[in-house]
Amino acid sequence: MVAIGLGVALLCALATNVGFLCRHKGACSVETVEWRHPWRTSKALWSARWFAIGMGVALVAWLLHVAALAVAPITLVQIAISGGLVVVAVLAERCFGIAVGRRQWIALAVMAAGLALVTATVPTPRGPHSDYSATGMLAFQVGVLGLAALCMASRRLAGRARYAVMLGAAAGALFAGSDAALKAITKHVGDDGPVGALTPWLIACVLGSVMGFFASARSLQDEDAVAVISLTTVGSTVATIAGGVIVFRDPMASEPRTLALQLLGFACVCVAAAMIPAPVRAVDHVTDDEPEPDSAPRRAPARAPRLPVRPGASS
Numbered sequence: 001m002v003a004i005g006l007g008v009a010l011l012c013a014l015a016t017n018v019g020f021l022c023r024h025k026g027a028c029s030v031e032t033v034e035w036r037h038p039w040r041t042s043k044a045l046w047s048a049r050w051f052a053i054g055m056g057v058a059l060v061a062w063l064l065h066v067a068a069l070a071v072a073p074i075t076l077v078q079i080a081i082s083g084g085l086v087v088v089a090v091l092a093e094r095c096f097g098i099a100v101g102r103r104q105w106i107a108l109a110v111m112a113a114g115l116a117l118v119t120a121t122v123p124t125p126r127g128p129h130s131d132y133s134a135t136g137m138l139a140f141q142v143g144v145l146g147l148a149a150l151c152m153a154s155r156r157l158a159g160r161a162r163y164a165v166m167l168g169a170a171a172g173a174l175f176a177g178s179d180a181a182l183k184a185i186t187k188h189v190g191d192d193g194p195v196g197a198l199t200p201w202l203i204a205c206v207l208g209s210v211m212g213f214f215a216s217a218r219s220l221q222d223e224d225a226v227a228v229i230s231l232t233t234v235g236s237t238v239a240t241i242a243g244g245v246i247v248f249r250d251p252m253a254s255e256p257r258t259l260a261l262q263l264l265g266f267a268c269v270c271v272a273a274a275m276i277p278a279p280v281r282a283v284d285h286v287t288d289d290e291p292e293p294d295s296a297p298r299r300a301p302a303r304a305p306r307l308p309v310r311p312g313a314s315s
Contacts, residue, residue, distance in 0.1 A: 005071040006080050008064055013084025015061035017229065019054045020088070021096050023217065024225040026051025033218035035152060035211075045217055078237070082115035085233055092226050100226055107276035111230055114268025115237055121262035122241055123251040132184050136247045141204040144177035144239060145211070152215055164222030165231045165277045171216035172235025178208030180243040227277040234269055 026048035027033070033041050045051050068077045086108050092098035148170040150157075157163055181201040188196030219228045244250035253259045 005068045005077065008071070009068040009077040009080035010084055012061050012064035012068055012077075013081045014087055015057055015064055016081070017084065017088045017091055019057035019061055020220070020229045020232070021091055021098075021225060022050050022054030022057055024054075024220040024228075025096060026054055027217050027220045028223070033214060033221060035214040035218070038210075038214070041214065041217075051217075078119040079116045082119055082233070082237060083112050085112040085115065085230060088226055088229050096225075098223075098225055104226055104276055107272040108226070108230060110268050111234065111272035111276065114265045114272060115234065117261055117265025117268065118241065119237065119265075121253050121258045121265065122244075123253060131187070131249075132247050133249060136249075137180065137184060137201065140180060140243050140246050141177055141201075141208075144173050145204065145207060148174050148211055148215060152211070152218075162277050164219045164224065165227050165273075167215050167219040168228040168232040169235035171212045171219060172232040172237075173239040174208045174212035174215060176236050176239035176243055178205050178212060179240065180247050181205035181208065183248070224277065230276055231273060234273060238269070 027045065029048050029050065030044040033045070035041070046055075065077070065081075068080075089100045089105055089108050093100050151166055151170045157166065160166075181204040184201045185197055185199060185205060188199050190196070216232065219232070222228055245252055253262045
């Protein structure tokens with residue numbers, strides 16, 4: 001059953017990455033995502049065929065994730081999903097025509113290994129661990145939602161070359177925050193029935209999901225989809241582990257050898273995160289100096305929002 005669960009987890013990783021790439025293709029075909037106009041933006045995104053297909057594939061990935069967790073330990077499932085991050089580059093090059101440089105291939109391999117190490121060294125909680133700290137939940141949600149809102153609303157951050165990958169990481173953290181709130185809600189529903197859903201965490205769950213949807217869609221409008229998707233996975237994994245410790249009092253690594261491996265995994269993730277968005281800077285330089293609207297029509301939606309807010313822009 002564990003082997004079956006790991007197989008399902010690998011299918012989940014494949015479906016997740018396919019869904020991201022489909023949404024990237026769809027998001028790049030519509031106008032710039034504006035969270036200040038949610039209805040108009042949502043309508044444009046869902047009207048894009050590839051984006052709608054990507055959301056459907058993401059739903060399948062979520063169902064596969066649930067199925068994998070039902071028959072295999074959560075740690076092994078997360079390791080399989082983290083290792084499947086390398087599939088992003090293969091799919092991007094072979095199926096979606098996105099060029100992936102050697103530097104990014106190396107960064108993806110290091111990132112996948114780092115995430116696998118971090119996940120493997122997290123002690124497995126005993127039982128479902130549905131009890132949580134209200135203070136910890138509040139601090140976690142305020143931190144995640146506050147930092148994500150700052151990243152989404154800051155015009156200064158929006159003018160930076162790495163804005164898309166920052167937004168992708170924020171989207172991953174928002175999804176993790178929404179999941180943490182949802183887990184708390186399920187505890188109250190189990191204790192009090194449907195009325196238990198009426199908790200303050202319902203607001204955090206909905207807000208995290210909505211903000212994550214727009215942040216992810218906006219980040220996927222950047223042409224360097226591989227970097228964005230990778231950082232979204234990193235943001236989700238790291239925030240999930242942090243939420244488990246802060247909110248649900250999950251145990252932390254305490255044995256020196258295990259702790260050393262965990263720190264090594266985090267170091268690998270940090271190094272890879274610094275390496276993988278490097279091509280974005282080169283693309284920004286070319287786009288600013290020599291616009292190519294005819295030869296690269298797909299770049300326009302991704303680069304357009306940066307020009308009005310970048311200091312010194314002449315266009």
